[in-house]
Amino acid sequence: MLLKKTLLLLSFIYCCTVISQKSTIKDHAFFFKKMDSLNTIPNNLLKVTSLFFNNQQWDSVIVYSSKALLNKMQKPHLYYFNYMRGxxxxxKNLFREAQKELEKIPNHFLFYNKVLYALSGVFLEQNKFKKALLYLKKIKEKELSAFDEINQLSITNDIGVCYLHLKDYxxxxxxxxxxxxxIKKKNNTTETSEAYTNIANLYYEQYKDxxxxxYFTKAYKLAQxxxxxxxxxxxxKNMAVVEENRKDLLKAITYRKESEKWRELVYNQEKIYEVSKLEKKILEQQKQNxxxxxxxENKAKSFQRNGFITSSLLLFLLLSVGAYFLIQKxxxxxxxxxxxxxxxxxxxTKDKLFSIVSHDLRSSVNxxxxxxxxxxxNIEKKxxxxxxxxxxKNASIASSTYNLLENLLNWANIQTKQLYFHIESIDLYSVVQQIEYNYIPLFExxxxxxTNNVKQPSFILADLDSLKIIIRNLLDNAIKFTPLEGKINCKTSIDIKNNATLFIxxxxxxxxxxKMIKELLLESPLLSRKKNQQEIGTGLGIQLCKNLAVKNNASFNIESNINQGTKIILKFPNV
Amino acid sequence: MDNLNILIIEDDEELANDIADTLITNNYTVVGIASNYKDALTKYYQFSIDLVIIDIFLGENPEGITFAETISTIPNALKPFLFLTSSKNRQIFERAKLTNPFRFLLKPFNELELLYAIEMAIEKFYHQTNVFASKSEDTVIADEYLFIKKKNTLKKVKLSSVIYIEVENRYCNIITEIEKFVIQIPLSKINEYLNDRLFKQIHRKYIVNTEVIQEIKISENSLLLKNNHLIHYSDKYKDLIKGFCILK
Incomplete structure (x- = not known):
């Protein structure tokens, strides 16, 4: 912003001079730089104040600088505040306070020239030309550097204006x-026009009309x-005043009117500013709206989105629940x-049992x-x-029926997994001996x-009771298929390689x-029926033996030749 | 050598008598026959018992198992027992199995099966299996007794009545206060199971009952035991004797 004070000469001529006090804030680049580089503790305060200063928010500058001044601060930093405050x-046109503030700054302040310049401005504004001249001269006498950012020319102009007002022509x-x-060298129309105006005023004062x-005309034309x-x-306006003094009133009126027009334009410009400001405000409001x-809208959208997510989640849940139930199903x-x-x-199994019971058991009881x-x-006939x-005969029928029943029961137990099974170390010789005890009458x-030729002792791993069932069945068969005065022999041999005992x-x-052997060894739960056999038998015994052997981790094998006898070989793991 | 005292818990009188007869003929002593749980408990605590034969079903209920469970809760009072059962019903067996260690005998059974089951029960109870059926051993060592197989039967010898044991190959001469006999048992088993507070080995060949030492004849390197048995001890086991002397 240009500080440009129009000084209306209150002498009879009513002409205006122009001073070129251009202490724009732009000229403070170095000043701000220097302030930024100051590394002070209340640096923040300085920064804030300088920021306000740069933005020409004068009131804020005053408030913050007063805060800073209240805090006791290092002197050189204090002067920055003083300067900005002044x-x-x-x-704000508070010239006396400005003068006070600026005069507090001593001449060793880095930007003292700026202070002097500001002081001259203060006095110029108050029309105290003598004092202003004093300060301007002080600056003029000094060697000005680019650092000061003061236009040498404007100082010259200001001094000239001061002399003019002091009538030192x-x-x-x-x-x-x-x-x-x-100025002419610089070819700046505005400034040249200002210079012409001031020169014109000078001559006008001296009545060199x-x-x-x-010069006034020149200034006027340039200004246009x-x-x-x-x-x-x-x-x-200057032209108007001049023409009025020349008594050329017609011209004076046209100039006046023109000047009025310009004034209105300035005024309008201000109005336009206000209007544009208002428009800006309205625009802002609109934007805000x-x-x-x-x-x-966003809210609505997010609500919609949330709704979508929730519903999809719900759907997913429903689906997974459905899937879960499907899997369960x-x-x-x-x-x-x-x-x-x-x-x-x-x-x-049950059907088979029934068939056995209905056929074999019935026939045997019959x-x-x-x-x-x-x-x-016979008893009646004596x-x-x-x-x-x-x-x-009765006894043998009873015993074979009992065996059948026993086998049926055991077989049913195995099928229904009701059999208690406990594998332990057992002496095979003792077991054969125990069973033999019951078979003695049958053999006789x-x-x-x-003959029990089992090696004594022969410790094998087996379930005692199932082992007994196996041996009993095998002995039953042997007795059944061996003719009178035949031989039955139990023996063992050791399979060292497999750490097993062969029981034969x-x-x-x-x-x-x-064919018969194959049929018997066939892995089939089906019971084969023996034909052409007068004795009661269902093949249940061999099936039972095979099943129990498997449960005892034993192998079951048959070696036989027709009319030469049968060898049943069981292989039990050793202890 | 004494007979084993057996208590029979069986509600079937005929079967109970059968068993008793079988046992008596095989030189076992039947101290009593109980037909119910309460009777069984009374008799169990009344007599000195070496083995109990228990029928699982007394009447309608498996009271035999209850009895076994009861005596199992008092570890020191527990004696070897043998279950009798007519069916291998799984549920009952799962329950009976919990009264470890248990043996059972399936009805019907013959004499040999009963005797074998008794032997197995004794073996299993004292954790020394495969003894009585084997040809190389015939003795199970319990806390208070030696159980020795003699032909078809088992005999017991009170350990406190043993004066000393003489080891000879696979055989051991047992010298008690009143008799002398031979058993089959390896030395390793004696060392493992024999009560070592009561018995000490003093020589490669001799194990003595420390309770019956009458005199230590250091000059002769021998011990004078009850009944005037003079046992020589070797240098290898001298320290044992010395430690023992100081304690005394």
Whole structure:
């Protein structure tokens, strides 16, 4: 901003001079730089104040500088505040305070020239030309550096104006013409016009009207070329005053009118500023409204989005719950299926049991009944000689029926997994001995020669009771298929490689062919029925033995030749 | 050598008598037959018992297991026992199995099976399996007794009545206050199971009952035991004797 004070000469001429006090804030670049570089503790305060100063918020500068001045601060820093405060006072037209503030600064202050310049401005504003001249001269005498950022020319002009007002025309002419000459070189229309005005005023004061008028006209014409309305108004007004004094009233009126016009333009300009400010405000308001609307829209959108997310989440949840139930359903289906197959198997087992019971057990009990009837008849007839054979037959029927029942029960137990199983160390010799004890009458009955050639002791790993079932069944078979006076032998041999014991039951019975062996060893739960056999048998025994052998980690094998006897070989793991 | 005292807990009178007869013929002593839980407990604490034969089902309920559970809760009072059962019902067995260590015998059984089961029960209870069936050993060492197999039966010898043991190859001569006999047992087993507070080895061949030492004849390197048995001790085991003397 230009500080440009129009001084209306209150002498009879009413002409205006122009001083060129241009202490623009722009000229303070070095000043701000220097302030920034100051590394002080309340540096913040200084920065804030300088920022306000730079933005020409004078009131704020005053407030903050007063704060700073209240804090006791290092002197050189204090002067910056003093300067800024003084300058701000001047801008607010509080000249006395400005003068006070500026005069506090001693001459060793880095920017003392600026202070002097500001002081001269203060006095110029108050029309105290003598004092202003004093300060301006002081500056003029000094060697000015670029650092001071003071226009030498404007000092010259200001001194000239001061002399003019002090009516020291000689000196005024010296400085003003110097200014004019320097300005002309710079080819700046506005400043040249100002210089012409001042020169014209100088001559006008001295009543050298013709020269003065020519300068006024020059100034006027130059001013017309510029866009500076204030300058136009000034020059026009000067022209009006000059013409009025020449009594050329017509011209004077036109000039006056023109000047009025310029004044109005200036005024209008101000108005336009205000209007534009208002417009700006309205625009801002509109923008704010738009922003608000956008914000609202955003809110709505985010709400929508949230809604979408929630609904999708809900959907996902629903889906996963559905999937879970589906899986559960499938699982239960699977379980049901496996249960079904299990049940089917159990049902088959049950059917088989029933078939055995209905056929074999029935026939064997039937045989017993018939035999008993015979026995009773014989007793009635007192035919005692045949009683013995019948009783023996009965006994054998009873025992084989009992064996059948026992096997049925055990087999059912295995099928229903109801059998308690405990593998431990067992002496095979003792077990064979124990079983032999029960079979002695049977052997004697058939005059069979039984030998227990099991090595003593033979400790194997097996479940005692299932082992007994196996041996009993095998002995039953051996007795069944061995003719009178045959031999049955139990023996063991050691399989060192597998750390196992081979338990062998051999007989001199009727034996069987390969096909039969294969059939017996076939892994089938189905019970084969033996044909052409008068004795009761279902093949249940061998199946049971095979099953139990597997449970005892034993292998089961048959070696046989027709009419040469059978060898059953079981391989048990050793202790 | 004494007979084993056996308590039979069986509600089937005929079977109980059968068992008792079998046991008596095989030189076991039947101290009593109990037919119910309460009776069984009374008799159990009344007599000095070496083994209990328990029928799992007394009447309708598996009171036999309850009895076994009861005596199992008092570890010091626990004696070897043998379950009798007619079915291998899994549920019952799972419960019976908890009264560890347990042996069972499936009905019906013959004489040999019963005797074998008794032997197995004794072996299992004292954690020395495969003894009685083997040819190389015939003795199980318990806390208070030696259980020795003699033919088809088991005999017991009170350890406190043993004066000394003479080791000879796979055999051991047991010298008690009243008799002298031979058992089959490896030295390693004696060292592992014999009560070492009571018995000390004083020589490669001799293990003595420290309670019956009458005199230590240091000049002769020998011990005078009860019944005037004079046992020579070797230098290798001298320290043992010395430590023992100081304690005395």
């Amino acid at each position: 300058s701000s006072f001047m801008r 000689k000196n005024a002419q010296l400085y003003l013409s110097e200014f004019l000459n320097s 013709s020269i003065a008028i020519s 070329k510029t866009s500076n309305n204030e300058l136009k108004r000034l020059t026009t 738009e922003i608000n609307a956008l914000k609202l 499938n699982k239960s289906h699977k379980i049901i299926n496996t249960q079904k197959t299990e049940l089917d198997l159990l049902n088959k 045989l017993m009944q018939k035999s008993n009837t015979k026995l009773i008849k 035919n005692y000689s045949s009683l013995n054979t019948i009783a023996n 009955n058939k005059e069979l020669n039984f 039951i051999e007989d001199t019975g009727i034996g069987m062919d390969e």
